[in-house]
Amino acid sequence: MKPELSIIVPVYNTARYLTQCIDSITKQTFKNWELILVDDGSEDGSSELCDEWCQKDARIKVIHKQNTGQADSRNQALKICQGAYIGFVDSDDWIDENMYEILLQEIKSTNSDIAICTHYEESKNDSYANVSTIKRQIINQKEIQQLIIKDKIKSYIWQMLFKQELLQEFMPANKNYEDYSILPHWFHNVKQVVYTNQPLYHYRLRKSSIVHNLSLKRYYEFFQAEISRYHYYVHSPFKKMAKRMVAKRGIKAAKYISRSNSLYTQKEIKSFIIKITKDLKNIHKNGMEKLSYKERFLLFLLLQHPNKFIAYQQFMHKLILHKHRHIDLYE
Incomplete structure (x- = not known):
């Protein structure tokens, strides 16, 4: 049968x-x-x-x-x-x-x-x-x-x-x-x-699984997967929505990559940030439709001043780690 x-x-x-x-x-x-x-x-x-x-x-x-x-x-x-x-x-x-x-x-x-x-x-x-x-x-x-x-x-x-x-x-x-x-x-x-x-x-949930063993390359590959989705929707009524998701995913990937400075060198981090910036510039040539104020700020910083974006993310990450250490000590 x-x-x-x-x-x-x-x-x-x-x-x-x-x-x-x-x-x-x-x-x-x-x-x-x-x-x-x-x-x-x-x-x-x-x-x-x-x-x-x-x-x-x-x-x-x-x-x-x-x-x-x-x-x-x-x-x-x-x-x-x-x-x-x-x-x-x-x-x-x-x-x-x-x-x-x-x-x-x-x-x-x-x-x-x-x-x-x-x-x-x-x-x-x-x-x-x-x-x-x-x-x-x-x-x-x-x-x-x-x-x-x-x-x-x-x-x-x-x-x-x-x-x-x-x-x-x-x-x-x-x-x-x-x-x-x-x-x-x-x-x-x-x-x-x-x-x-x-x-x-x-x-x-396994430490050794592909999804949970994220490297700089894998963060970037996930962003690339979002771009492939965008190209699928580029001639559809959903183009603008897909374009926003590329920006959001690019910002997120760049954030995690920038904050990986305890595991990777600044040179390695910057090489991937430059790749993301180049990809985003090819898609976001005409504005930043319907992004939040924070997203517009981060996208502008990433596209125009990638070194400052990296420094900002690493500073924010340091603050978060300090805050968590403080909570661990006193709670």
Whole structure:
């Protein structure tokens, strides 16, 4: 029988967590699924674990390949998946046993193209439900694009369930934040999305994960992902909104990079600030529409006086650290 649901799990050196991840998928209350494990050249025993699970359950398939990154792993799985619906799980996370039953029911009962849930953030000693201010609702096409641009719909593809025909465009390979870049493309032909505020996905917070190990390069790459979104919207009615988000993301990236002076040299910091400044100047040639006063000030400082921007951010960071030390001493 052809599977109704394809679940894609890219795997790279996560043997410590992989069993919990796969176990949570095999225990789904919805049973008509296939699981595609894509081993991205793991060296910690993850490859062998994938093969063991494949022997246990005929619904599990394994692709072994050289290390080419998470985006390429997902793309390879998209080429062979058979389901009418597609979900993604990261190999160090796990899901509630009724996650896909609930999301499928939401899609079918509302005739939507995508269903979105929320998630738990799991640390060693704590579990936090990351729920949104958006309650359960049906979101139309115009609202969807606005929410994506404003980052109200997060680019966490692992908390989404897609109709298969939406995912015709592959993720950009060899880049971080590929899900952030691709999301507007995958939502392009979406007429309706159903959003539920139920946390059904368990996102594991790890020090060594890509997202939590932010370097100067990764801050800059996230800003680049925002620029790629802007280019997607540049000929749409949402151009000005996307342009504002580029400014906001550029200011934020420049702020974090400037404040990394305890880890990086001033020369390294300045090289990335110059890159951000150049990118912003190419987009913000004609004004600073609808930015707050503070954002306009910071953008002006960044574009016209990057050295002063760096000095200002490092001074503010020093004040914050001093304040926190004071609180730690007396509370």
